[in-house]
Amino acid sequence: MAVKDLRLPKHYENKLDLVTTEIAIKYVKDLFEKRLANHLNLMRVSAPLYVAQDSGLNDNLNGVERPVDFTIRELPQSMEIVHSLAKWKRMALKRYHIDVNKGIYTDMNALRRDEALDHLHSVYVDQWDWEKIISRKDRNEEYLKHTVRLIMKSLVETQSEIIKVFENLEPFIFEDITFITTQELEDAYPDLTPKQREYMIAKAHKSVFLMKIGDRLKSGQVHDGRAPDYDDWQYNGDILIYYPVLDCVVELSSMGIRVDAESLHEQCVKAGCEEREAYPFHQMLLKDELPLTMGGGIGQSRICMVLLNKAHIGEVQVSAWSDEMIRACEEAGIRLL
16 A cells, blocks of 8 residues: 555544553453453464465465465475464364364464555454354354354443543444445445445444355455355454544454355355365365354454554554655654554
């Protein structure tokens, strides 16, 4: 992204100095992590920074992003820095013998070198990645919505505590969330781009869960890319909020009920990547050797950014930025970590 396209507030008030910001970041993460684990019945586990290139475990995102790869002197296969842990978590649930309706979460750190750098995106990605085992009867839209509401409850409870301690902060996350599918959104705003549609619905309703992302719409277009081998495109979505500090939409989470054997094959065919079915992970799925799960990623820095009323994600995480972007932020009163 060119700096001229960088979204910056005209009159930015940085409400927390650097030291207080660092204290607040830790407080936000501790509070939210405990509430998420409690509401979704999750236990914390350790997670990898990289996986073997030929394992099929890395998240392919939209299918065009290049993972950071490297070799290890004493191992024969190449390694990849993870994009996310969508597939790895499902394998972990099987290895740990987790019961139905229980799950795991972890601090996921990733590098996405093809990310367009702006006020919401950096090469460094930090998320709470979570996954839980569900029964066959819970592979439905109502259970998905129920889980979304629990995540929103966790966010709002965290926000309530934060604004008690840091009294000059404003709340921008609202528990009452609107559910809408990508097709319903296209029907409502047929002449707008997908991102423009998201802006319109988020500004109108403040908190939105946009469902059914990945498949083609009636127009023949795809609202947004989704890898075919983790989320079931019929039971997934993004938590979006309207953020008035930047007059924009912020995606806080991408999540969904995961593919079973049938939807995995169907979506790989649609995406033209049936060759993935030869990977060990995919073979286990096709043979019903993995549990049925749902899960997602929740952006740590984005939540800190919104709860602390910041104008740039670089105010709550350390990453790499162009000199031009650093200067533009400084001129707007934004101090990057």
